[in-house]
Amino acid sequence: MGKPFRPTMLERAIGRTLGDWRKDRQFSLSEAGRRVGFSTAKLSMMENAVQPSAPVDVMALGFVYLVPAPERQQLVANTEHARRLRRPSAGEMGVLFDAVGEYGRLELEASSVRAFRIDVLPGFFQIPDYITALAKADDPLRAAVVAEQRIALREVRRQRLTDKNPLVVEVVLCEAALRQTVGGPRVMRAQLLHLIELAELANVTIRVMPFAAGAYPAVGSPFTILSFPHEQHDDVVYLQSVRRGSYVESPEERGPYMVRFTALQEIALTPCESLELIAEVLGSF
Structure with a gap:
């Protein structure tokens, strides 16, 4: 067989x-x-x-x-x-479909998400003002349209965190993501308060990689691992640059990301310690 x-x-x-x-x-x-x-x-x-x-x-x-x-x-x-x-001489995948556009839909189909972020919070954690500030900084000419689309997606993502079969989220955030003042102090205060509220959900786990940790696995390389409920849908690793997204699908290629995410969790602060640091940073804004 x-x-x-x-x-x-x-x-x-x-x-x-x-x-x-x-x-x-x-x-x-x-x-x-x-x-x-x-x-x-x-x-x-x-x-x-x-x-x-x-x-x-x-x-x-x-x-x-x-x-x-x-x-x-x-x-x-x-x-x-x-x-x-599927043939041995296959070339690269990803040139014929919009990997970035597909990601949002894949995330909604997923049963769990494991994400590592360096200087920006994951999309499913972002509040509207934070989203708008990011859009204005990245693409001023299209900021209004991009922000509107992302805020609409955010509402669907938010529902996935609290629905009947909620998305299980495990995140490792570098301390820089907490201290980067996106949208100004007022926005960051609201954003960090929202982060603390989300951390109270049973299906959400947030760990912070403090500056004091020094070097760590996957340094400089954010990534997301998606898992799905369908038995024929394997885990996939999503990577995104400024203009392009790509998927790591083969077991041999995605394996190192799984190993590094586990290592990141072990080095980062515990969830309780992470909440304390988030509260500390909140007080600085």
């Missing part, structure tokens, strides 16, 4: 897009399957990336859903590329 199918981030993005196309047409799985000649089970497996999608099937669905030709052709090209990636 061969290895069970494990979808790549690209294949999961393809499945998600197929689901979006169907919902835009307001078709149920059974109605869509009847129109294209697929069983409901096959269509569900394609949308959930339980099996690889064939380019011809994606093309057929695009016609049935009346998707504009350029968008339909792009997804077919993505599907062909995903199939090539």
